[in-house]
Amino acid sequence: MKKISVDHLARVEGSGGISVTIDGKVVTDVKFSIFEGPRLVERLTLGKTPEEDVNIVPRICAICSISHKYAAIRAMENALSVKVPSKVVQFRELMHLGEMIESHSLHLYYLALPDYVGFPNAIAMASEYELEVKIALEMKGFGNHIMKTASGRYIHGENPVIGGFGKFPSKEELIWIKNRAIQFMPFVLKTTELFCELDYPDSPEDDTIYACCNPGQKKYGFAGDEIILSTGEIIEKEDYKNLTNEFVVSHSYAKRSRYKGEPYSVGALARVNNLGERLKGKAGGMFKKYFNNRWKKNPLFNNAAQALEILYAFERIPKIIDKMIKLPDPPIVKYTKKEGKGTGIVEAPRGLLIHSYEVSDGFVSFTDIVTPTAQNAEDIERYCCIAAQKLLNSGEEDKIRDRMELVVRAFDPCISCSAHMAEVKKAPEEDWKTKLDKIMKEGSPIFIGVGNRNRSDDGAGIELALELRKHGMKDILLESEINEREAPWKNRNYRPLIFLDAVDFREKPGKVTLVPIHYIFSNSALSHRLLPFISDEMNYERLKNSFVLGVQPKSITEGKKISRPVRQALIRVLELIVN
């Protein structure tokens, strides 16, 4: 059993890890684990006043603290029917742009870029790229400055409240911010070009669904009242559960989300994919210049998307400030309502953030918070699996660990939201026996023999199925007997399906491997001719419960008999199943 491991995932925020298990030439399991302890923040807010809730919830995460505050305020104002004047709306957008600039520059220059130029950290990188690192730090510092101006301090400032702000900045302060934003433009353009032109490896490429806030018609932006999907579907914010469908897994204290049973992605890449066409000005020009099909399926382009958003933010700031300085400072809007339900959605730098509350008799009686990293966790695992399998196929096993870290880091996970470690495990030689035993104990499986009996070892699956029948086993099917309309995978009772087949794992002949079926689909090099159409017909629940019991063939020459090592392997499998 082999295990490649990075015990603590570095240069991400919080404590989490990724582990991959390899059986021979096949990736059999990927787990993105979050070790950050449980904090029960949602429960802590119960019985508090709406104002106290707004103090507590940003502490979920320091990096997204403004987004948490913003989402909570939006939700509470929704619940308590508070309408805020235009200047408050403008100032909130400005503070949010500050956080985008701060978080994106921190991620791009400190956390992500060192991998692409070959340094362990940004400080070491500074030895070669001193000027870039310094200006990048200043850009991040500018984001911090905006956050401090708006919220009172760098992290967890309390100035934004339900109904407005405790204090507004002076006209001079606003004009200073506007001028500084204009001064940064040449470096911002360089940043966008740098990250759009980086050489992103193609190993983790696959389609997914992207979800983000819809900021209103034809607008780009980071807050809205509905969720827009890359499929074109629109979900009202109150119906967010139709998107998120949260559930708990045993290897993480962060909850998980799937849309219609499928993993989906949120973040800068989701926003650029769904709304990028709406970008105007220099950001619009850069989008047209760089956006291509690879952005639609490669999570590493999240870095490019973040750079594009920094540009968007810098173009937006002077416009907001021009509006703000014309307006008087409004007092905090008072409210009298003591009851109500409300949901607030905003885009945190790393994706869609949802806060939903119920207030009864002036106190919080229900809280639900869905964070971006919790929504991305399933796709992080899926893309790591795809990348690991591709590298394994091309014989670059030594690159798996670093590539997985690259993928995880590109999602810019904010592990504090819930959630250190890349780990590659090798399954033991006889692992298939334990797994098969487990599947058979959990539910009675249907076996499906697949292959061609005229081509020596390729007939192994069929041969095994027929032998199982001879031994009086029920629920044994042959590939040729399957009627597309009544195929066993269409059955909703979700009994486990085990496909028996000769699969070329590039191992020694006769080696038996048992893997979940989607590990075969995720890689065309391994997919043999295993009923390709079923991948489209199976939903995630079905896929999770379907396996391939593969035997490594020696030869698949036409007209020959099954080879000796394969025959011996079949006997071993037969004995185990029958007994």
Add this chain to the structure above:
Amino acid sequence: MEKDKNGKLKIGVYELTGCAGDALLILDCEKELVSIFKAANIQSFLMAKSDNIDGELDIALVEGSVSTEREKEELLDIRKRAKVVVAIGTCACFGGIQAAFLDKKEWEKNFKKVYGDIKMEHTKPVQSKPINVYIKVDHYLPGCPIGKEQFLSTFNRIIRGNPPELYGFSVCVECKWNENDCLLNKDIPCLGPVTRAGCGSICINHNLPCVGCWGPVEDANLTSEFKLLREKGFDYDFIKKKMATFSGTGMADFLGKLEGEKK
């Protein structure tokens, strides 16, 4: 303290359960960050670098509270390796917001509500506690998050082997320096009188009441604050919850006594 071959102290920054705000604040010291890395050998700092070494340390800065068995073991290991341990941030010092369930039963009930009956594979959850429950802590640097000036001055002092010099008074003192009007006089429930100074009375400067995020100041007159808020007509439970929000176990004794008196 011994120095490495380059004459620098070996320092590690560690994050337990929390929002990573204190580690982030260290990264937010943009101009001083390069100097920090030059002044000391930052051997381990997960948020900032990937070539981390878990060896002997002169100083360990620990953020966050302990909320899993794994974190407890990690903390015990850090204590074994480090000559000096500094708790940074309200979570490490007092337990933070996640230690607001003072009663174990109440915590267990809430854990079940969130995660159901699922058995966690990698590590067992434990009720969130500040780090001094498990190890000896040499210095405390509170704040939610810690303040930049106080962090830099403390860092400067401890790498020279001196203890930190923190304010031993409440937010009210800083608030008077800033010439703010007292919000309690306006019947706004402010926790300034019982909260440790160091933030620069930032909330009150913005016309907003102190939420108590730096934890309780030593020798705080908690009874007096409690009585004052009661006189202003605030409800018993409201005050209790407000005082417990950020102070974690720092208020446990006081609130426990209150509970006794009520009965």
